[in-house]
Amino acid sequence: MLRIPTGGAPKSGTAGSVGSAGRLVSIGTVLTLLRDEFPEVTISKIRFLEAEGLVEPRRTPSGYRKFSTEDVERLARILRLQRDHYLPLKVIREQLDALARGEQIRIPAPTAHGDGVDPASPSAVYGEVGRERAASARVGRAELLAAAEVDEAQLAEWESYGLIGEAPDGGFDAETVTVARLVADLGRFGLEPRHLRAMKAAADREAGLVEQVVAPLRRHRNPQTRAHAEATLKELAGLSVRLHEALVQTALGVRLR
Numbered sequence: 001m002l003r004i005p006t007g008g009a010p011k012s013g014t015a016g017s018v019g020s021a022g023r024l025v026s027i028g029t030v031l032t033l034l035r036d037e038f039p040e041v042t043i044s045k046i047r048f049l050e051a052e053g054l055v056e057p058r059r060t061p062s063g064y065r066k067f068s069t070e071d072v073e074r075l076a077r078i079l080r081l082q083r084d085h086y087l088p089l090k091v092i093r094e095q096l097d098a099l100a101r102g103e104q105i106r107i108p109a110p111t112a113h114g115d116g117v118d119p120a121s122p123s124a125v126y127g128e129v130g131r132e133r134a135a136s137a138r139v140g141r142a143e144l145l146a147a148a149e150v151d152e153a154q155l156a157e158w159e160s161y162g163l164i165g166e167a168p169d170g171g172f173d174a175e176t177v178t179v180a181r182l183v184a185d186l187g188r189f190g191l192e193p194r195h196l197r198a199m200k201a202a203a204d205r206e207a208g209l210v211e212q213v214v215a216p217l218r219r220h221r222n223p224q225t226r227a228h229a230e231a232t233l234k235e236l237a238g239l240s241v242r243l244h245e246a247l248v249q250t251a252l253g254v255r256l257r
Contacts, residue, residue: 042182213236
């Protein structure tokens, strides 16, 4: 469960028991509570889920959203169902409504591309690190369409602009599913694929810089050094993402958390 802090700013690592069941928090605090488990979640995503009727926060007289512990837990469950089972929002809503009625539900496992492995299964989540794990967690085209809630024409357009692409041996990995969802969310604000090409180009340049740093370590004969290269790659990727977020917030003069 997620802890709503009883006072002060929320801190990282908020998983645990609920601190104050009756306390209501702002959407910014909700974002901070969720980001440890769901680093891709955004305020616009939370607002979209509200617009779709999946969560109903209270409103202050001045119109500000206020979320209860139950609201935060519901959002976390929605995001897990999307991330781990690739369920469309319509199915998630039906699942949550059934739970609210006290009914037993069965979450359908997605059909992975190629080897029939469920991306949420232990073998996919706790299997070999790196490329082998990514391959085991791939989904097919139909699952990607369902996860992003778009049609074939939209996906084809994303592919034509280089925003989305299948792996060389087929299927889409978990990161590509996340990209698809974010592209879809941005599209709801009027941002078209042609507008997002600059973001993709910037991401490719950042990835190239990181690859330059770790390439010598990856070529090393020592297995420990090669393992260190993978750890360094993840750390640099995380720092790059945080820097990009901070630069965008600074440029726009906003603070999300």
